[in-house]
Amino acid sequence: MKVDKKTLENLAYLSRLEFDEKNTEKMLGDLNRILDWIDMLNEVDTTHTAPLAQMSAEINNLRPDVLKQGLSHKDGLKNAPKKDSDYFRVPKVLE
Amino acid sequence: MKKYSSFSDIQSDILSQKITCETLVAYYLQNIEARNAELNVFTSVYADEAKAQAKIIDEKIKNGTQGKLAGLVVGIKDVLAYQNHPLQASSKILDGFISQFTATAVQRLLNEDAIIIGRQNCDEFAMGSSNENSTYGLTRNAQDPSRVPGGSSGASAVAIQADMCLVSLGSDTGGSVRQPASFCGVVGLKPTYSRISRYGLVAYASSFDCIGIFGNNVIDVAKTLEVIAGADDFDSTVSKNDVPNYTQEILEKAPQKYKIAYIKETLENDGLSALVKEKTLSKIKSLQEAGHTVEAVDFPLLKYLLPVYYILTTAEASSNLGRYDGVRYGYRSKNVSDLKDLYVKTRSEGFGIEVQKRIILGTFVLSASYYDAYYTKAQKMRRLVKEATDKIFENYDFIVMPTTPNIAFKIGENQTDPVQMYLEDIFTVQANVVGIPAISIPNGTDENGLSVGFQIASSHFQEEKLLKFANEISN
Numbered sequence: 397m398k399v400d401k402k403t404l405e406n407l408a409y410l411s412r413l414e415f416d417e418k419n420t421e422k423m424l425g426d427l428n429r430i431l432d433w434i435d436m437l438n439e440v441d442t443t444h445t446a447p448l449a450q451m452s453a454e455i456n457n458l459r460p461d462v463l464k465q466g467l468s469h470k471d472g473l474k475n476a477p478k479k480d481s482d483y484f485r486v487p488k489v490l491e
Numbered sequence: 492m493k494k495y496s497s498f499s500d501i502q503s504d505i506l507s508q509k510i511t512c513e514t515l516v517a518y519y520l521q522n523i524e525a526r527n528a529e530l531n532v533f534t535s536v537y538a539d540e541a542k543a544q545a546k547i548i549d550e551k552i553k554n555g556t557q558g559k560l561a562g563l564v565v566g567i568k569d570v571l572a573y574q575n576h577p578l579q580a581s582s583k584i585l586d587g588f589i590s591q592f593t594a595t596a597v598q599r600l601l602n603e604d605a606i607i608i609g610r611q612n613c614d615e616f617a618m619g620s621s622n623e624n625s626t627y628g629l630t631r632n633a634q635d636p637s638r639v640p641g642g643s644s645g646a647s648a649v650a651i652q653a654d655m656c657l658v659s660l661g662s663d664t665g666g667s668v669r670q671p672a673s674f675c676g677v678v679g680l681k682p683t684y685s686r687i688s689r690y691g692l693v694a695y696a697s698s699f700d701c702i703g704i705f706g707n708n709v710i711d712v713a714k715t716l717e718v719i720a721g722a723d724d725f726d727s728t729v730s731k732n733d734v735p736n737y738t739q740e741i742l743e744k745a746p747q748k749y750k751i752a753y754i755k756e757t758l759e760n761d762g763l764s765a766l767v768k769e770k771t772l773s774k775i776k777s778l779q780e781a782g783h784t785v786e787a788v789d790f791p792l793l794k795y796l797l798p799v800y801y802i803l804t805t806a807e808a809s810s811n812l813g814r815y816d817g818v819r820y821g822y823r824s825k826n827v828s829d830l831k832d833l834y835v836k837t838r839s840e841g842f843g844i845e846v847q848k849r850i851i852l853g854t855f856v857l858s859a860s861y862y863d864a865y866y867t868k869a870q871k872m873r874r875l876v877k878e879a880t881d882k883i884f885e886n887y888d889f890i891v892m893p894t895t896p897n898i899a900f901k902i903g904e905n906q907t908d909p910v911q912m913y914l915e916d917i918f919t920v921q922a923n924v925v926g927i928p929a930i931s932i933p934n935g936t937d938e939n940g941l942s943v944g945f946q947i948a949s950s951h952f953q954e955e956k957l958l959k960f961a962n963e964i965s966n
Binding site: 399402403404407408410411412413414415419422423426427429430431433434435437438439443445446447448449450451452453454458459467471472474475476477478484486487488489 | 699724796817833840
């Protein structure tokens with residue numbers, strides 16, 4: 397088993413997720429099942445292969461940095477679950 | 492009004508004033524009204540707007556000033572931004588979100604006077620192969636409502652199948668256009684990676700994501716592609732290659748004899764159903780009889796495609812979905828006392844379980860101790876797969892194979908084993924791993940009318956040839 401309960405808790409922390417008892421069991425089962433399956437990649441020797449990271453043939457697609465108005469302040473706040481006239485509101489960070 | 496199965500028929504009837512855009516929109520709205528409650532295809536229907544737009548375009552037609560897609564009624568998957576319209580990627584985490592801008596692909600349709608009739612259901616964040624994972628509930632296959640339509644763009648395929656619009660835009664990250672097209676008996680195209688701007692497409696896995704097109708026939712799909720493809724200031728990865736006039740290519744160039752490969756491992760695959768195998772073999776035989784050369788090639792990397800796909804896409808997804816934090820838009824949990832709580836509760840309540848699983852898996856393969864073993868390994872495998880595929884295209888014009896190993900499965904059937912569900916995409920992921928274009932066309936049905944699909948792939952940016960050939964062999 398590659399992912400145990402402790403590893404899952406750490407991954408959940410990094411992802412800002414949390415699981416109750418039932419979902420922890422399901423997650424552990426599914427993840428380990430998937431990882432066992434994925435392990436077949438070790439059958440292939442890739443020692444001398446370079447990773448492929450870029451799929452687009454467009455390289456260094458540069459343009460002049462022109463200042464433009466994107467969303468207006470008002471529109472930027474429009475979808476916020478909680479806001480005041482100028483800012484997104486979140487629970488207090490500093491005591 | 493009669494059922495239209497091609498845009499050219501609609502255009503000629505509009506120009507000869509047999510029908511108007513208004514009556515056309517009314518017709519599609521009636522079809523949506525008739526079956527949407529049962530099939531759950533459209534999550535928003537823009538009825539009043541579509542009617543108003545139709546009126547304006549009818550006026551333009553009278554004056555001869557209409558765009559080239561006048562009379563095209565389109566549905567868009569709930570991953571495409573359309574200004575001042577809802578956009579949720581079928582997720583609770585985007586609850587109530589209203590788009591602030593319009594995706595380039597959608598804007599280009601509007602510029603040519605296409606009419607957007609509504610927003611279509613899908614698997615949450617385009618993650619799924621059955622359209623069962625949606626905050627709006629599952630979508631049903633119109634041919635047999637006890638079965639899935641495929642996914643993730645399931646509803647976009649059903650919309651064509653049930654004649655609720657003429658063309659749908661979906662997205663295809665691992666087969667999400669071609670697999671549902673196959674399950675629903677319609678045509679589905681995934682173009683070359685970077686052929687269509689991704690501006691305004693909700694990100695799942697950015698090095699795989701592609702906007703795709705559904706239609707009743709290849710020509711409608713080609714016509715849509717030539718409008719929406721091409722360079723765009725808002726996507727730095729989009730290709731600057733010229734966009735050919737695909738329809739002209741299809742209609743005017745003489746048919747050719749091609750060299751076609753089929754991958755031996757696809758037909759020897761354990762999961763392949765007898766019916767799909769038989770239909771595929773008989774299609775291959777008919778191609779040979781038509782004078783094409785069709786030969787078997789080996790592609791031993793086939794079984795590694797899905798593991799490569801799942802490592803890379805979950806890694807990219809875990810990063811792309813980091814933005815959903817409940818601060819700036821969408822859903823926010825009510826049960827929060829501090830900021831950390833706000834993030835954790837919002838994300839845990841807002842994302843469905845499949846999405847959470849992929850975020851966790853992606854976080855795992857990117858974590859320091861496993862990065863090389865999984866993520867780098869998969870990137871290396873991606874290169875091997877690309878080189879092996881390119882090599883086939885040195886000798887062949889196309890690779891053909893079944894789109895899916897099975898016909899549409901029953902709702903709930905593949906819910907217990909995640910790997911079994913992932914295997915549904917075994918034949919479609921190659922195109923996304925490599926970045927090449929591929930199309931699914933109908934290839935007959937079983938005795939109950941359930942569709943089988945036939946997939947054709949070509950080398951990068953060979954859509955002209957691909958669409959022309961797909962059209963020729965469509966029956």
